[in-house]
Amino acid sequence: xxxxxxxxxxxxxxxxxxxxxxxxxxxxxxxxxxxxxxxxxxxxxxxxxxxxxxxxxxxxxxxxxxxxxxxxxxxxxxxxxxxxxxxxxxxxxxxxxxxxxxxxxxxxxxxxxxxxxxxxxxxxxxxxxxxxxxxxxxxxxxxxxxxxxxxxxxxxxxxxxxxxxxxxxxxxxxxxxxxxxxxxxxxxxxxxxxxxxxxxxxxxxxxxxxxxxxxxxxxxxxxxxxxxxxxxxxxxxxxxxxxxxxxxxxxxxxxxxxxxxxxxxxxxxxxxxxxxxxxxxxxxxxx
Numbered sequence: 392x393x394x395x396x397x398x399x400x401x402x403x404x405x406x407x408x409x410x411x412x413x414x415x416x417x418x419x420x421x422x423x424x425x426x427x428x429x430x431x432x433x434x435x436x437x438x439x440x441x442x443x444x445x446x447x448x449x450x451x452x453x454x455x456x457x458x459x460x461x462x463x464x465x466x467x468x469x470x471x472x473x474x475x476x477x478x479x480x481x482x483x484x485x486x487x488x489x490x491x492x493x494x495x496x497x498x499x500x501x502x503x504x505x506x507x508x509x510x511x512x513x514x515x516x517x518x519x520x521x522x523x524x525x526x527x528x529x530x531x532x533x534x535x536x537x538x539x540x541x542x543x544x545x546x547x548x549x550x551x552x553x554x555x556x557x558x559x560x561x562x563x564x565x566x567x568x569x570x571x572x573x574x575x576x577x578x579x580x581x582x583x584x585x586x587x588x589x590x591x592x593x594x595x596x597x598x599x600x601x602x603x604x605x606x607x608x609x610x611x612x613x614x615x616x617x618x619x620x621x622x623x624x625x626x627x628x629x630x631x632x633x634x635x636x637x638x639x640x641x642x643x644x645x646x647x648x649x650x651x652x653x654x655x656x657x658x659x660x661x662x663x664x665x666x667x668x669x670x671x672x673x674x675x676x677x678x
Contacts (some may be wrong), residue, residue: 410619433458441520445618494542614671637672
């Protein structure tokens, strides 16, 4: 997409969470056509959760173009995941897939065992998978939804990082996906925004814990980005106006977020730890 300023979502809704990128109109841009890799991640192995689509797909393709082999973890979006693997392989890199719910510790252990068996190392962990469910009031959030949102959005980060540290060594990096909602809140995404706030605290605390091992931990807090989560969460009218309230008056593309992860994963960010980047369309969060 040559001019992101002209991007506008069409009215649409998907009835299944997580959403499918292949059903979006227009489909998101995962990498700019003019993005040139410079071997910033050459020889690295990166594990990306939620890597089948949206921001995760963008991160996977950007990392591959920078020289990394990729492991993608996802829930059940098999066709989206296969396409992302194809895109990574077109960049000349290896790509392995793992399907499963990472909100459960045993699945996280299985995933890291697969990484060990196939690559025998892990240099970059991107905790990115998430879900959200719109509710107009606190009273509408039942115990099942609350547990499911927290299990996916924050329990999985703990469980997978615990397992991954057995493979990560001096110089490794961890990048956690949080959200602008962690800073400004969201009246109809109370449980989601609460988990994103927890991720900010997790990132800052984990950073302090792991610096003694020379493992840098940082995060990215995107604003409204055009991903499958959007039509799977909101009705057609809200999707059509998605992102209009930002200072830039539009939603962002995954291609505008992926480079943040490249920066944090590479030596360019060697003096950054415990920090959060904010690709959010101009929202000033002052934190």
